[in-house]
Amino acid sequence: MTEHYYSKKPQVQSNPQQWRYTLLGHSFLFETDSGVFSKGEVDFGSRLLIETFEMPDMDGAVLDVGCGYGPIGLAIAKQYPDRTVFMMDINERAVELAKKNAEMNGIQNVRIYESDGVYIDKGVKVAAVLTNPPIRAGKETVFKIYDGAFHHLSDGGELWVVIQKKQGAPSTQKYLEEKFRSVEVVEKKKGYWIIKAEK
Ligand SMILES: C[S@@+](CC[C@H](N)C(=O)[O-])C[C@H]1O[C@@H](n2cnc3c(N)ncnc32)[C@H](O)[C@@H]1O
Numbered sequence: 073m074t075e076h077y078y079s080k081k082p083q084v085q086s087n088p089q090q091w092r093y094t095l096l097g098h099s100f101l102f103e104t105d106s107g108v109f110s111k112g113e114v115d116f117g118s119r120l121l122i123e124t125f126e127m128p129d130m131d132g133a134v135l136d137v138g139c140g141y142g143p144i145g146l147a148i149a150k151q152y153p154d155r156t157v158f159m160m161d162i163n164e165r166a167v168e169l170a171k172k173n174a175e176m177n178g179i180q181n182v183r184i185y186e187s188d189g190v191y192i193d194k195g196v197k198v199a200a201v202l203t204n205p206p207i208r209a210g211k212e213t214v215f216k217i218y219d220g221a222f223h224h225l226s227d228g229g230e231l232w233v234v235i236q237k238k239q240g241a242p243s244t245q246k247y248l249e250e251k252f253r254s255v256e257v258v259e260k261k262k263g264y265w266i267i268k269a270e271k
Contacts, residue, residue, distance in 0.1 A: 082107025095147040121234040132199030142170035160187040190220025241265040
């Protein structure tokens with residue numbers, strides 16, 4: 073059976089690699105591994121999301137759902153040191169890498185753990201959720217992540233999604249329009265859309 077990057081427990085032989093990458097003007101050292109989404113550099117869509125994102129004008133934590141080895145959450149945590157960034161992924165190897173990458177880059181304002189979809193304590197107020205969703209895991213999983221984001225966002229909080237047009241950006245836009253107060257495609261580049269949905 074082919075193994076996907078969204079396995080809970082990757083069986084594929086570990087083959088860690090380290091490389092440097094600059095995000096928002098900060099230089100990061102990242103470790104990635106087989107069995108975890110990455111191609112030896114930050115995914116184009118993730119980078120576009122990081123560079124397009126604007127923090128909503130409200131207090132509260134930030135969530136990176138499906139964090140992988142951590143580029144989105146860690147870049148936001150570095151850029152906004154006063155915010156707590158919760159990062160979660162179903163893939164335990166990804167979670168271990170994200171923790172290691174936080175440590176290697178001296179980033180402490182993060183909480184990183186395994187979860188299926190969005191999972192945070194009830195008492196936490198969330199200003200923003202960012203996700204490069206696991207398209208290959210199927211629509212049901214992706215829409216469950218949007219539902220979880222909606223549930224945990226404060227009023228006025230924002231969900232930011234990067235998704236390719238050919239991988240379902242229009243259906244994501246439609247789904248979000250049914251739930252959120254306003255939905256806007258704020259950027260389109262090389263077939264990738266950045267969709268912002270305000271609760
Ligand atoms: C497209 S990748 C993005 C990874 C990372 N954010 C990046 O930019 O490289 C999607 C991620 O979602 C994770 N994922 C898949 N199903 C999930 C679920 N049910 N709950 C949480 N994360 C999930 C995958 O393991 C994968 O790491």
